[in-house]
Amino acid sequence: MKIIYILLANFVLVALASYLGVGRPLINYDYLLVLLIFLFFRNRFLAVILFALCIFIDGLNIFFQIFPIIHLSDILYLFKFIPEIDHSKKIIISFGLLSLFIYLFFLLEVLGKFSISKKYFSYVVVIVILLSILQSFYIAKGERAWRIGESKYFDSQIYNFIKFRNADFIKKFKNSENALGERYSFSTGYDEVLRIENPKKILFIVNESWGVTSDEIQEDLLHEILNNKRFKLLKQSEVSTDGFTVNAEIRELCGLYLNNFNLKKQKNGFEQCLPHILSKRGFHTLGVHGAASTMYERKDWYPKLGFKESLFYENFLNLNSRCYSFPGLCDRDLMQVIRNKLMNHDQIFLYWLTLNTHLSYDLRDLKNDQFDCERFLIDGKSSLCRNLKLQKQFFSNIGELLIQSQLSGTMIIIVGDHVPPLLENNEIKFKDAKVPMIVGYIE
Template sequence: MQNLIQHYLKPFFYLLILPNFFLFSVAIYLGIGRSPVNLDYLFASLFVYSRVPIIGYIVFLVFFLLDILALLVQVFTFAKLDHLVYLSSFLPNAPAAYQMATLASMLWLVLFMVNAVKLKKHTSLTQALVLFNLALGAFGLYVYSADSDNTDKVWRVQHAPLVSSPTLHTLKHRSTLFYQYFYDDGEIFDKFIPPSATQVNNARFYQSGSEKLLLIINESWGVAKDEHINAQLIRPIIQLDHYVKNLHSGQINFLGATVAGELRELCQLSPNHFNLKDAANGFENCIPNKLKRQGYATTAFHAASGVMYDRIYWYAKAGFDNSRFFENLNWTRRCYSYPGGCDLELINKVIADVAQPGKRFTYWLTLNSHAIYDERDIVIDQFDCAQFSVDVRSQTCRNLKLQAQFFYILAKKIAEEKLVGVKVLIVSDHAPVITNKTEMEQYFIENKVNWLSFEILTKLDSY
């Protein structure tokens, strides 16, 4: 009996525990969904322990990459596969957590392959079949259970059973919509007109007749459940009573990716997919196009690459004369929360653009408050998390510090009279991406974003 248990225990360890332990641990750390047992690896083992092991190794590698992708798309919402090539080029300067995860994945893969080869000499196909059928039975109980919850979102695994197949989940929940999001040739925009801060402020902002307009979409500026936190973040602007007037603030409901938030504010459009590169129509009534017809010069700024989400293409269609991205600007340093430049440096270029003579519409999509809110991007600490009962080790704390830093630097530039006579509208793209759902529910109102509008006084106003 003991020999029989050992006979199955060793392959059980290598085929079930070892190949799932690492990625399941990563999922727990990030607070995202993944089943403890990935059925796909057991399927690959059927080939590993057959007469054609090379097929098993190849199939295993494919399943492993799909398993990693299933986690990545829950952290970096909406990412084209070719975007990963761009993102991976920044790996040497990425957050330590990403570097360690990549190294650990590679080492784990090598370890498993080596042990699989060794174990093959002492393991039969029968053993692999027994384990596979046991796992398949558990998977079947979940799938056909009357209590099974099928509320998983396309890019987020809400309820992970004991045993599952990320490959089947990808094919069922993601592949069709993934194609539709990025490669579909159907209708680009939905008939639904989303609520937007630019529409709420149209009379005060782009229809005001002002010669200087600055629209800022502030990455991941969420609506905190604690109103004192919301007030504290914009406090540097509020305190500029000798520099600003007509200050208004509010909130709108929104659920979507950053590019959808941009289209919401710039064009009052709701995209059906993000295949915007070849789009010929639909951008005619975007704000930049409207302002161009009124004689405004229009410029867009973003510290990430223009290839991400086809911005290098659709910004021009939306009406921007010039677009400034990571690759066509000079930088003295780079930032880390998301691969690209630093907003603390870019703000000077934004100000210089809107301050030029004549009618100017300047658009700035910020970057450095993107998940995972890297501490290295916090240069000026203006928010005391402990004072507001926010866990100092949390993603929320880092997000709030980055938001406080943004408003502090903007207020400082205003106080230096860098933006005299400019009308400013600041709005979030979406709620913060907090990978720990419990933490998100504790601190933020989901699917709600902030906006703030004001006018910077001219010298004549001060008299």
């Protein structure tokens, strides 16, 4: 019974990850290794400290899948939003922390009386590690920072923590060279905004993972917009793309290439970005994104682009909204926020970076299934099908926004960020290095 108590933290965190809908291995063998160290050195104070470290990192890996962050110091920034959490969640968090301290105290007592054969326990640890190696031959790769250990039975959370903190993608945020590159030689949403004559309200949407498909599929996706009597289509075209979502944001908001992701350290070069230009013309400039502001350091560089106001996941903790394709708010729940902001300002540039059509195109985010994959001979279980279903849902929601008479005259630009990544090879693919764009206004 004592060993069950000692490993209780593992099973509590399994239950927590399951409740939150995030990834975690069934067995985190960090706890077994700490127990093995204790059996050989018999230092229970050291063992409790190591147990506490394992629990902390295990908990961080769960936390990161809800609030993805680049730097650990960003945790302190997020603490200031704790007062915005509803009282019931504050009570749960307080109870959880109290239970943790009590657990560690009793763990210290239990270890003083704990006895088991080093030989047989070593066998258990070796068997678990061998099983974790064996599973790698049967479990497909493709794990991401916001899906840690979701398909694994045995793994080390400390190893996962170190691996994702040292990923090449994360390192791109530490580059010391100039982040902003040359100006794009072709037209983007940036140019389309500057072409608008005497605008009052502009809704500029960079749509996550919206790719160029066949005309028939694109017509189906955009049906609720293109056939809406209140929407006047001005332009439908394609934009060349490269890199990740951050590249696309700088492409669309500033018309610039991006050399690296260290925009936090970039001090100048943002003067010709749309929010800066439009702020000088009297616009209220607002950036909205459903993920945490610490993801890709947007809290640091959105103001540099000229946004007077920025809204992220942590600004809406009382919405009780959570989606899964990428951790954050559901786009459908932000729709009302978008509508209200557009209505409450006489002159506004509202930039919205969508979220829920992100890889892995999680169907838990699909509440309104209107796209028939079989009609286009697409495998219903494929990532391509899931992407198109979520895109159809998004454009359907936009169609509902268009019927608001209070938004008459609002210019709308919607452009994809990058070619949607797919998990399988499909006969129907997205066009390489191109994303769609539509420009119009609400009559």
